[in-house]
Amino acid sequence: MGLPALAAVVITVLALGYRFYGRYVAAQFRLDDAAVTPAHRKNDGVDFVPTKPFYLFGQHFSAIAAAGPIVGPILACQQFGWLPALLWIGLGVIFIGAVHDASTLVASVRHDARSIAEVVRRHLGRRAWVAILAFIWLALVYVLVAFIDITAGTFATGDADAAGLDFRFNQGGAVALAAVLYLGLALVMGVIDRRWRPPLWLLTVIFVPATLAVVWFGTQHSTWLVLSWRTWVILIIAYCAIASVTPMWLLMQPRGYLGGFVLYGALLIGVIGVFLGGFTIAQPAVSPTATWFGTGAMFPLLFVTIACGACSGFHGLVCSGTTSKQIDREGHCHTIGYGAMLLEAFVALIALATIMIIDGKPTGGPTKIYSEGLGRFITLLIGDSPEHRLVATTFGAMALSTFIFDTLDSATRLGRYVLQELFGAEGRVAALLATAVTCAVPLLFLTIGKRGSFQMFWTLFGTSNQLLASLSLLAISVWLYRGGGGRRGQVPWFTLVPMGLILAVTVTSLVLQARPLFTAALGSTPWINGVVAVTLLSLATVLLGYGVAAVRRTAAEPA
Numbered sequence: 001m002g003l004p005a006l007a008a009v010v011i012t013v014l015a016l017g018y019r020f021y022g023r024y025v026a027a028q029f030r031l032d033d034a035a036v037t038p039a040h041r042k043n044d045g046v047d048f049v050p051t052k053p054f055y056l057f058g059q060h061f062s063a064i065a066a067a068g069p070i071v072g073p074i075l076a077c078q079q080f081g082w083l084p085a086l087l088w089i090g091l092g093v094i095f096i097g098a099v100h101d102a103s104t105l106v107a108s109v110r111h112d113a114r115s116i117a118e119v120v121r122r123h124l125g126r127r128a129w130v131a132i133l134a135f136i137w138l139a140l141v142y143v144l145v146a147f148i149d150i151t152a153g154t155f156a157t158g159d160a161d162a163a164g165l166d167f168r169f170n171q172g173g174a175v176a177l178a179a180v181l182y183l184g185l186a187l188v189m190g191v192i193d194r195r196w197r198p199p200l201w202l203l204t205v206i207f208v209p210a211t212l213a214v215v216w217f218g219t220q221h222s223t224w225l226v227l228s229w230r231t232w233v234i235l236i237i238a239y240c241a242i243a244s245v246t247p248m249w250l251l252m253q254p255r256g257y258l259g260g261f262v263l264y265g266a267l268l269i270g271v272i273g274v275f276l277g278g279f280t281i282a283q284p285a286v287s288p289t290a291t292w293f294g295t296g297a298m299f300p301l302l303f304v305t306i307a308c309g310a311c312s313g314f315h316g317l318v319c320s321g322t323t324s325k326q327i328d329r330e331g332h333c334h335t336i337g338y339g340a341m342l343l344e345a346f347v348a349l350i351a352l353a354t355i356m357i358i359d360g361k362p363t364g365g366p367t368k369i370y371s372e373g374l375g376r377f378i379t380l381l382i383g384d385s386p387e388h389r390l391v392a393t394t395f396g397a398m399a400l401s402t403f404i405f406d407t408l409d410s411a412t413r414l415g416r417y418v419l420q421e422l423f424g425a426e427g428r429v430a431a432l433l434a435t436a437v438t439c440a441v442p443l444l445f446l447t448i449g450k451r452g453s454f455q456m457f458w459t460l461f462g463t464s465n466q467l468l469a470s471l472s473l474l475a476i477s478v479w480l481y482r483g484g485g486g487r488r489g490q491v492p493w494f495t496l497v498p499m500g501l502i503l504a505v506t507v508t509s510l511v512l513q514a515r516p517l518f519t520a521a522l523g524s525t526p527w528i529n530g531v532v533a534v535t536l537l538s539l540a541t542v543l544l545g546y547g548v549a550a551v552r553r554t555a556a557e558p559a
Helices: 003-029 053-064 068-080 082-109 116-124 126-155 171-196 200-220 229-243 248-276 298-309 313-321 332-356 366-382 386-423 428-448 454-481 493-518 525-556
Strands: none
Touching (some): 003 082, 003 248, 003 493, 053 248, 053 313, 053 386, 068 082, 068 298, 068 332, 068 366, 082 313, 082 493, 116 126, 116 313, 116 386, 126 171, 126 366, 126 428, 126 454, 126 525, 171 200, 171 248, 171 386, 248 332, 248 366, 248 386, 298 454, 298 493, 313 386, 313 454, 332 366, 386 428, 454 525
């Protein structure tokens, strides 16, 4: 089967999944468009803002479609081959990942737009609530460490081969300049929209082309922002801190909207490249060195390496932390929660295609493979001259950094929410302190670490991320069993089975990653990973115990 036929099969499967299984999941919650959502009930113009579904879909999609569905599939293909990766992405997203996203979004909307931790507190108890908040915060720290490292590395690449051109070209500088200008455009758009309320189509006509123009501008002035990796780490963390305490309308909403078009553009380019580029599959379907079980084997590493491409607990934090505060009607939860996750799976498919078409052993990291692969697709449209190739690869890298930027400040904002919720602290001072603590840990990790450290943290990042999804599904299953969907006492198999499958995968992975705690040098990265793995295992065990206890209490109560 060729690449176009394979992609067509995957798209068809995803579409059928949305049409049939997605509707089945939505029906279990009995969504009611007449219900008043928290966005209306608590509208404050900052965090709680009723938002049009098209606008919110772009923001939500931008927030969840970060580096995970790009880096994970590429790493998985390098280790195990493209077929296992593709099967897990396609089936995992329909029956697990999208179910998780839609369920957490609905649960949050029906719990006053509070976080998934509040669902845990109400149905599993206060001690379980403390445990899940600690777990969430640790998972968010790993999100920040991995994605800040990747972004800083993208911005700090050296001079590229610019044969045939009469100017020096630094791809990292070009991407960095384009990204900074993109954030500036988002700020301007946010101010204009807030002050003058122009129609959305007018803002789109002006700012979407401007976003594309900054990519070209970055290639023409690629040496303006040539900085070291460590400097970019500090600057990106400073950005995260500032962006996480700004009003939603000023940066997060317009940036998410514009970022959505970059994502859509990358998807469209990917479709053109896959179906019209004439590329063939050159990588093996299954790697000859891949094994099925044990350390470094498909089970469990394939599943946690792909991470966000099939299932992500971080998505639940976005759903219950920011998106639920902007849902206009309950019915939109299906389109935004379930639909956006399926679209992210397509992002993962495009990322997988960029490595599948490489002849021989792929060289370079996932960022290089993706930006060059997307660049090859773009040259089909704009030509293959040296300058066109620079613009094309810069757009590919810019697209990746855009995906990540849209997640970084969301993760920092969510980290602030979690700490404030844990300590019951409100007000501006509490928000600033919570932000400082959330940013301090990744700053410490990365300033004492080395460039590319994310590869040492990636497996634990993916594991903690998916284990969080499993624990979220546990809380939602208990809520549904207690009557959250109007069916008290009925076992919610559509959430319970995915919870069990992901729990088995992630617990196995954590056990394997805990071993270096007893063998690695004190203070080394493997040792730190071992400590975190044991901590996460302990917290998960506590939560599972409280979940079982809550179900037993409900079963013992009279109907």
